[in-house]
Amino acid sequence: MSYDAIILGAGGAGLLAAATAGAAGARVLLLDHADKPGKKILISGGGRCNFTNLGTAAECFLSENPHFAKSALSRYSQWDFLALVEAHGIVWHEKTLGQLFCDGSARQIVAMLLEECRRGGVEIRLSTPVGEIGHADGRFHVAGAEAPQLVIATGGPSIPKMGATGLAYQIARRFGLDVVTPRPALVPFTLGEADMLFRTISGVSCPSVARVGDVAFEEATLFTHRGLSGPAILQVSSYWSPGQPVSLNVLADAAGKLREARRRMPRAHLKAALAEHLPTRLAEALASRIGIARELGNVADAELDRAAGILSALTFHPTGTEGFAKAEVTAGGISTAGLSSKTMAARAVPGLYAIGEAVDVTGWLGGYNFQWAWSSGVAAGRAIAARRG
Template sequence: MTYDAIILGAGGAGLMAAATAGQAGARVLVIDHVEKAGKKILISGGGRCNFTNMGTEAGCFLSENPHFAKSALSRYTQWDFLALVEAHGIAWHEKTLGQLFCDGSARQIVAMLLDECAKGRVEVRLSTPVGRIEHADGRFRVGGATAPALVVATGGPSIPKMGATGLAYDIAAQFGVKVVTPRPALVPFTLGARDQGFKDISGVSCPAVARVGDAIFAEAALFTHKGLSGPSVLQVSSYWRPGQAVSLNVLEDAAAKLRDARSRMPRAHLKAALAEHLPTRLADALATRIGLATELGNASDRVLDEVAQTLTDLTFQPTGTEGYAKAEVTAGGIDTAALSSRSMEAREVPGLFFIGEAVDVTGWLGGYNFQWAWSSGVAAGQEIAARSGG
């Protein structure tokens, strides 16, 4: 069983690489140990798949080399993938912040990718453990199959219940390819006993500006029974390192709003003023944290300014995150310094490619990671096609 390429992983990146190479004439085999192709695609976006983002650019990705993603993203763009979606008659809509979703089901995206693979006569083997990988005489052997190219599209360890593993890192170690230490990303934070009052309001959300270091994102924040989540929080979690604080601005123009409340209802307490702008349970938790006992009419400008500072810079010290089980993606991964940005091929191991989430390129929340899967998959697929004479 001789092929031009063996692709490990039947997720977005792997199927995209396979379809690209196969339709150009390469003989391609895809292997995955799970029973369904595109399992992460199927659960994404609430089952509707946030398949790309209109604002995709290299600046929306984290990496030790922030320039690495530019080549692949510029050669296969969000508009290219959208054209493919439309060619398959898949209806879509834009939600907030450039996020594109299927009107129907994420199953349509998986079906589209498998259809594209079928057009290229790609062989897809599911429920097939990878097993041992051998490399000799310029060819890779996986099971009974051999090929001059091996594409690792097995992702990272996030969401292990979907079959995710760290196989890509094991393969990198086998071939001497460096790995940037992986970590959970787009992941909820856990909080300690000091913040029990906020864990007690599980399910409450509000618009907030979240900050970790220099990373700032404005979307909703969600308080959970374990800590903090919601889009703005998930965004900054990708930048977080243990020991760092997380802050939330939960009330824009807080000082002006508090002064206005003082003039309108001087006999009221802080909770009442906050409840005009925030969910009642959150207003209660904030009032308890701040501890302003006096009526608003008795609070000086200085005191109100101090309260406003807390509301616009509400600081938490996470005890950690909820880990890979709840992480939407994995940050870190295959060191981009070891790869060609044009083809995704390992510089020191000809024929070995790493694509998608396995690589140290991690997108923001909102369809960016899928676009990286499509773009990096096409980059590898085109290189394989060129070498096979396609």
């Protein structure tokens, strides 16, 4: 059967690309090996889908080409997607840092995208393995169908239990596109025996500023039985390279707070002073790490300043991350060097496109990666329709 475009992957990017092209008159086939569309959407945001972020801007994304995302993001912004959400009557709310969630369920976003596909006459085939992809005479042949245009929207290998694979990279290489080495992003760190003290306080979280190199994020850190997690950690994990230390500032103005505690309660110990600002179990672990056993009244300024330095830059040396199994997204992917930033089309292969997580564009935590899916999907969908004409 013949179509104007075949889109591989019924995730967020693939669904909106299909709907966009279909709405403009293109005959589109959307294929996915999964038995349901939008699986990652359904589990996102605790089941309520953090579908975009009001603060979306190109600087919130990682890529070997930091300018690549600008075009797509500006031509289909967070405000455009929000308008679509509201047009479908989906009630939403803003959480911290510009994050937008459905009041109801993530199922509403999937239903919205499927309705948009229905309106555009998109044919959706699920539980359909891609198999071999043929390419001859300017046409792509996939799963018994053919089209002059093919879109790679199969995502990356993060969360393999949801059916995620590295198929996008296999297809890209098949057509001569370079792939930036994929790695887990927005992922917890694992710690070794040297940091066992903090692994024993599993479940404790606190506000912090997490830092890797020159990159820092101020959000919560969660101590786990394996290492470190929480929003601040997930954010910096995207910038981390093996061997790099990770530091946490767990107490703002630590020096001032410790000196004030010494003045107010000279007979107290460090643990008590820390417990005024931090969870008790964390205060105990930090006091043990710092190692001041005397009453605060007997602690000199220099020693308090040393303690403050530790609290301001509590340093860990992760043994690694929890890998693709726990990574929310994949960093790296199909190199942007071979793609048009306006259309997401491969420069060297007419009719081939790559969108969403499959591409070397990775957003911060908080709805940014969904916005990239929407923006890149619309860019490709518009280009498909224009090329058809």
